[in-house]
Amino acid sequence: MDQVKIGKFISSCRKEAGLTQAALADRLGITDRAVSKWETGKSLPDASIMIELCKILNIDVNELLTGEHITMENYKDKAEENLLEMTAKVEKRDKLLLQIEIVMITVVIILLILMTSIGSYMCENGQVVPGTILIFSSLLLLIPFLYFGLKIEHDAGYYECPNCGERYVPTMKAIIWAPHMGWNRKLTCPYCGKKAYHKKVISKNRGEN
């Protein structure tokens, strides 16, 4: 996706619609600085306001992402191209999220070991109350990390059923209660109903990782 081209396109469509940056920003409920950032190719409009923006500019999302008016003949090709690029972006983000989770788990384990050993050392040396508090708070610390870790595993990528090969996103509840080995989780497939260890995958397409 060519952000500069998209920016120029937004700018020209905005002028065609007879709007200033400030007027457009006003209608979208955002700052004119955000509009200026799109038009100079520094950022892309959020997915949440893309549809509203396109309505105001009299274009469709596919045209916006391509950065030009599209004729009927090459419409399908452009749509597929844009979809692929958007998918690639999401997959890249998901991979990053899973890497962040590994770092997070490592940090938490180190913190936990450190805090509990200092805590028990304090208990053995007569400082029972502060020592116990330290051990207890290290366990409390675990809760938000555990939650964010599980949330990442829910949001990033898909799970693949080894039986029917379908890829899907399970519910948060299923993720929380499922036993796991590494990234793989024991889940019930919503397609074939078989319970098995389902592999974590980034892409929705079969045969890819």
Ligand SMILES: [Zn+2]
């Ligand atoms: Zn299945």
